[in-house]
Amino acid sequence: MVTYVGQGDPARTMALLWGSAPAPPRRGPRPGLSLEEIVRAAIDIADAEGLAEVSMRAVAARFGRTAMALYTYVPGKEELLDLMVDRVLADADRDLPYAQGWRAAATAGAHASWEFHVRHPWLLQISATRSVLGPHELDSYEAQSRVFAGLGLSGLDITRLVGTLHTFVRGAAASMAEARAAERVTGISETDWWTTRAGYLESMVTSPEYRARYPTITSFEPTAHDVPDPDAPYLEQQARDTFTEGLAVVLDGMAAFIAARGAAGPGSVPAVPPAAESAAQGSAAP
Amino acid sequence: MVTYVGQGDPARTMALLWGSAPAPPRRGPRPGLSLEEIVRAAIDIADAEGLAEVSMRAVAARFGRTAMALYTYVPGKEELLDLMVDRVLADADRDLPYAQGWRAAATAGAHASWEFHVRHPWLLQISATRSVLGPHELDSYEAQSRVFAGLGLSGLDITRLVGTLHTFVRGAAASMAEARAAERVTGISETDWWTTRAGYLESMVTSPEYRARYPTITSFEPTAHDVPDPDAPYLEQQARDTFTEGLAVVLDGMAAFIAARGAAGPGSVPAVPPAAESAAQGSAAP
DNA sequence: AGAGAACTCTTTACAGCGTAAAGTAACGTG
DNA sequence: CACGTTACTTTACGCTGTAAAGAGTTCTCT
Numbered sequence: 001m002v003t004y005v006g007q008g009d010p011a012r013t014m015a016l017l018w019g020s021a022p023a024p025p026r027r028g029p030r031p032g033l034s035l036e037e038i039v040r041a042a043i044d045i046a047d048a049e050g051l052a053e054v055s056m057r058a059v060a061a062r063f064g065r066t067a068m069a070l071y072t073y074v075p076g077k078e079e080l081l082d083l084m085v086d087r088v089l090a091d092a093d094r095d096l097p098y099a100q101g102w103r104a105a106a107t108a109g110a111h112a113s114w115e116f117h118v119r120h121p122w123l124l125q126i127s128a129t130r131s132v133l134g135p136h137e138l139d140s141y142e143a144q145s146r147v148f149a150g151l152g153l154s155g156l157d158i159t160r161l162v163g164t165l166h167t168f169v170r171g172a173a174a175s176m177a178e179a180r181a182a183e184r185v186t187g188i189s190e191t192d193w194w195t196t197r198a199g200y201l202e203s204m205v206t207s208p209e210y211r212a213r214y215p216t217i218t219s220f221e222p223t224a225h226d227v228p229d230p231d232a233p234y235l236e237q238q239a240r241d242t243f244t245e246g247l248a249v250v251l252d253g254m255a256a257f258i259a260a261r262g263a264a265g266p267g268s269v270p271a272v273p274p275a276a277e278s279a280a281q282g283s284a285a286p
Numbered sequence: 287m288v289t290y291v292g293q294g295d296p297a298r299t300m301a302l303l304w305g306s307a308p309a310p311p312r313r314g315p316r317p318g319l320s321l322e323e324i325v326r327a328a329i330d331i332a333d334a335e336g337l338a339e340v341s342m343r344a345v346a347a348r349f350g351r352t353a354m355a356l357y358t359y360v361p362g363k364e365e366l367l368d369l370m371v372d373r374v375l376a377d378a379d380r381d382l383p384y385a386q387g388w389r390a391a392a393t394a395g396a397h398a399s400w401e402f403h404v405r406h407p408w409l410l411q412i413s414a415t416r417s418v419l420g421p422h423e424l425d426s427y428e429a430q431s432r433v434f435a436g437l438g439l440s441g442l443d444i445t446r447l448v449g450t451l452h453t454f455v456r457g458a459a460a461s462m463a464e465a466r467a468a469e470r471v472t473g474i475s476e477t478d479w480w481t482t483r484a485g486y487l488e489s490m491v492t493s494p495e496y497r498a499r500y501p502t503i504t505s506f507e508p509t510a511h512d513v514p515d516p517d518a519p520y521l522e523q524q525a526r527d528t529f530t531e532g533l534a535v536v537l538d539g540m541a542a543f544i545a546a547r548g549a550a551g552p553g554s555v556p557a558v559p560p561a562a563e564s565a566a567q568g569s570a571a572p
Numbered sequence: 573a574g575a576g577a578a579c580t581c582t583t584t585a586c587a588g589c590g591t592a593a594a595g596t597a598a599c600g601t602g
Numbered sequence: 603c604a605c606g607t608t609a610c611t612t613t614a615c616g617c618t619g620t621a622a623a624g625a626g627t628t629c630t631c632t
Binding site: 311357 | 588589590591592597598599600601
Binding site for chain 2: 141175220
């Protein structure tokens with residue numbers, strides 16, 4: 001119910017993101033926890049109970065500690081959220097079928113990303129544009145950019161295509177995630193939620209007054225506002241279909257853009273040779 | 287920094303949204319406030335100071351009352367947020383140039399909606415998919431749907447096109463809003479924020495290790511990661527351009543969809559005659 | 573070996589949040 | 603004038619993130 005939008009101290013966050021495991025302290029008691037497991041516990045809670053349940057006290061309780069114990073490992077909650085974002089992206093699927101052409105790769109990537117966001121809906125609640133710039137986020141960005149490499153596009157072109165696709169996927173995933181969260185969050189089942197409103201909407205479609213105010217939407221097929229079948233969640237299916245159909249539309253637009261712009265001129269981004277696709281995945285501080 | 291995602295009791299909310307002003311009480315002291323001005327005050331705070339500053343105490347303080355006084359008018363904070371959403375949509379621009387064709391109308395509508403969301407960025411933080419279904423939200427939905435009426439599309443087609451466009455606009459507006467909020471929220475200027483990260487990124491582009499891990503994005507023109515000119519906010523301009531360019535791409539895709547699907551068959555949604563465009567805007571409970 | 577620095581973790585505390593419960597004061601009707 | 607209704611306040615509770623101070627453990631340096 002309550003979520004963060006801000007962001008922690010960038011320097012500290014970057015150090016935590018990119019720094020290899022810090023040297024173990026030379027004095028004092030051994031650390032009973034690690035940054036890694038704290039971040040994982042926070043992700044577990046967010047996945048299972050929602051971002052609202054991720055409190056410093058709740059995370060610490062998973063280790064039998066008090067909230068303040070976490071401040072030994074993390075500067076504050078905002079930094080913890082930053083770390084959660086990058087860490088969870090490590091599990092995102094990044095094996096895209098680049099060899100099958102950009103459209104197949106983009107479709108696969110969009111579907112993978114959509115499902116990933118639906119699986120970790122709290123990602124949608126944390127600011128996306130102010131990117132965390134962690135290693136795994138860059139992995140993801142690299143994988144998506146590679147889809148459009150070798151088509152004669154500039155880096156800026158690719159940045160925008162990836163941005164557009166990302167924006168669309170996140171928006172569609174948000175519809176899905178919120179359709180799913182509807183019942184859990186409000187304690188009202190999807191059917192109940194819909195039926196309480198249906199009474200108002202029904203009278204609307206038939207009332208001449210409302211047909212005058214809303215001529216277009218009241219002329220839609222009535223099924224669009226029917227009470228959903230509880231076994232086949234209406235909002236969920238709607239969200240899924242809107243994503244699939246919308247994706248095709250967006251990709252059609254990109255096809256036109258690539259056809260018009262792509263000419264392999266100077267400054268265009270070259271494709272990654274297939275041999276290099278499984279490049280080193282090691283990480284070290286820069 | 288903290289925002290709500292849940293939603294209030296739907297029945298109560300619907301009554302408040304659609305109910306005309308309730309009959310004044312027959313006994314007891316006169317109400318010193320009204321629902322209307324409470325909602326407006328909350329919107330003022332959200333616009334000026336961000337959604338995080340909209341607390342029951344803060345809203346009440348604008349009227350010299352305590353937080354609990356608001357509960358005479360509103361069941362709780364979540365319902366207040368629902369009301370804010372629908373109320374602010376009353377001010378959205380809805381004069382679209384339908385006569386100039388769907389693409390012109392869609393472009394105008396998208397730009398208006400984008401600017402509206404940038405002006406009221408807190409809208410992006412409140413759940414969008416679980417729509418409030420208030421009169422003004424329906425006005426907006428009607429205006430956007432009308433863009434695609436008369437093209438031979440079904441209601442479901444139109445719903446999805448509108449959904450795709452809406453998703454895209456919100457995502458792009460989110461980029462813009464967060465670029466703007468960056469400084470205010472974190473207390474760090476955009477330039478500072480970027481330069482602290484630039485050190486890490488710079489070494490990345492030159493390091494062979496990172497060129498191997500991120501071959502595509504490290505081959506982009508270096509300007510993409512340059513420190514922005516403080517006078518011409520880099521992130522803002524980037525967000526604006528991505529919106530404009532992305533919109534063209536999305537609309538190209540829609541053009542292809544309409545060309546393929548639009549055949550004015552049975553079940554297709556007819557255009558609204560221009561005469562009816564300035565229809566009655568009065569509202570009454572259904 | 574002993575002192576002290578360094579380190580983890582706890583305890584306590586504070587200001588803020590939404591809101592439940594109870595009380596006070598004002599008002600219109602019988 | 604008394605009563606019931608209503609607007610609003612006061613108090614309180616449990617929750618949040620985190621500052622400050624202290625307890626306890628472990629290593630290093632003299």
